[in-house]
Amino acid sequence: MATDFPVLLPALSETGPAADRPALRFGDRMLTYRELGASAGALAHRVQGAGRVAVWATPSLETALAVTGALLAGVPPIPLNPKTGERELAHILDDSAPSLVLAATDVELPPRLQALARVDVPVRAAGPDPAASPPAEPPPESAALIVYTSGTTGPPKGAVLPRRALAATLDSLQDAWQWTSRDTVVQALPLFHVHGLILGVLGPLRRGGSVRHLVQFTPAGVGRALDEGATMFFGVPTMYHRLAQAVTAEPELARALARARLLVSGSAALPLADHRRLTEATGRPVIERYGMTETLMNTSVRAQGHTPRPGTVGVPLPGVELRLVDESGVELDTSDGQSIGEIQVRGPSLFSGYLNRPEATAAAFAEDGWFRTGDMAVRETGGHIRIVGRKATDLIKSGGYKIGAGEIENALLDHPEVREAAVTGEPDPDLGERIVAWVVPAHVDAPPAATELMNHVADQLAPHKRPRQIHFRASLPRNDLGKIMKRDLHA
Structure with a gap:
């Protein structure tokens, strides 16, 4: 475009x-x-x-x-x-x-x-x-x-x-x-990232609308802003998780969220359990979008014309070309919801390059000019994109299968005794990589049995996607936008 x-x-x-x-x-x-x-x-x-x-x-x-x-x-x-x-x-x-x-x-x-x-x-x-x-x-x-x-x-x-x-x-x-x-966009995001600064401040200013920044996030603050006329809320999954916890006990917050024209989540995947709780309490689905610093926004669920599909980040935005590419560089043209490929994009919203890093800039692009995002995804019916993780950390090759960590994390989060979850692949002499889950239980002093969680994943997905190890933790390391820092899990 x-x-x-x-x-x-x-x-x-x-x-x-x-x-x-x-x-x-x-x-x-x-x-x-x-x-x-x-x-x-x-x-x-x-x-x-x-x-x-x-x-x-x-x-x-x-x-x-x-x-x-x-x-x-x-x-x-x-x-x-x-x-x-x-x-x-x-x-x-x-x-x-x-x-x-x-x-x-x-x-x-x-x-x-x-x-x-x-x-x-x-x-x-x-x-x-x-x-x-x-x-x-x-x-x-x-x-x-x-x-x-x-x-x-x-x-x-x-x-x-x-x-x-x-x-x-x-x-x-x-x-x-x-x-x-x-x-009017209400948000409480940091202003040194794309989400809070470009989408949450420059976006409203380009449209001639208003920004209402809460300075510090609280569910009550979001509710007040929506009650006073804000029409859109931009947040990250950590914020939506806190909203989902609050709405069942606070009907006035549920009513305020229901008044929003759009509830938009980004910067990481929103767990399906939080999708369901918020939709059931408010009648208002949370829509997800997908972008990164180098490309800005690539896909989004649309406000109208597409039925939101929890767990997907929508379809490519106008002007954005998007393809999925397998490990040999062949483009995947299927919409089977199973074939995993790296997301590559091109279009006018891409960055100019990395400052003082010509080699890194060149390496970020395929030979035919598409930007390699490093994110792995599948394409579902209707062209909806579902991200399964990062190529470097979230694509697990176990027993001859290619498995996305994200779908296992969502299955774990669907268990009532799991509050947070992260999944990694660890070297295994038999499987190549074994699936390892890091779980914050809903009740830290009384976690569920590891075998119960393993069987839950196998029943929800498939036996080969069953975690082989479960580590229980009191918390998971996160960055300023709420993304789990998987490289810090072992520490």
Whole structure:
């Protein structure tokens, strides 16, 4: 899908009554489009020509304003996780070489950032000098953002996201979700990842709608926001799990969730048990979408026209080409729900490359130009994609079978005595790999018998998908977006 966008955030330049509608709300602090346009415009003139700028990405108005001002200036911001450790922060700064750091006035920065020139971000500022020309809209291929990956296979890499990619992915979601200026998105996601920043802040701003960020997630906060007129909730599975636990005992929360136009989950697979509990309590299905830092959004369940299928991430978005490829590089054209292949994509929402990493960029693409996501999936009837795990960690080859860890995890989560589950493949002299499950029981002091869980999986799926080992844990290691960090399980 070719995307023609003369301006990335057109609503910032609106005048008249439309400019006085809410743009950003964080907790009790709010900016209208008129105020955001003035403050972001003033900041854009301060940072114009700065090269790259770091943004200390706290969940605040200042972070959203800093990113917006940098985008207006055509200066790519690098959002930094405030919880990043000293070593990783040093790597990101050395790799990206920002000239400035943008931060809220009252925030104390770590020593490594204090060496940079600092620009404090005022929430309300006078607009730029009327005599000063506004920054020109940068070309579509210029860098909009540099977002660092989670570093699961080595040091984090900076994915350079062009303006073209942001516009393409947000416009494809406008089509899929019927997203308009009348929508208010409520969320509580971190602002240093694609989900919270691009979808949850820039998405509403591109549409001319509103953002309501809770700063800290609570089921009650989501309920209040929906009761007060928010129309869409963006969350990760951990948040939906807490909502699913709360709705059965809190009918007012169930009613609030039922008022939402869309409940959207992403960043990891939503367990089927939570799908069912929320749908039964609210009558409102949770829709899933699938994307990653380098590609932005690839697929989604549509707001209308497709019956949601729990466990799938929908169909390819407009403009996104998607294929499944087996280990020998042959494209799989079946929709049997069984044949596992790697997801490869191409289209206008892809990144430009990894900053300072030409070899890594080249290796990420197949010879014919498709991006290798590393995610394994099957295609079901109607073209719906069901992800079964990561190629590096979640494709288990056991006894001659190729097995996706994700389907076993869902089967375990369907057991009433299982709260959380992760599945890995471990070397086995007989099977090649044996299936190992890591389980947080519903009652930590009284876990179910391991054989009961093994038999449950065999009954739900197939005997060859039965875990051969069960490890019970009090918790599973997760990152900021709630994804289980499987490399840390043995530790």
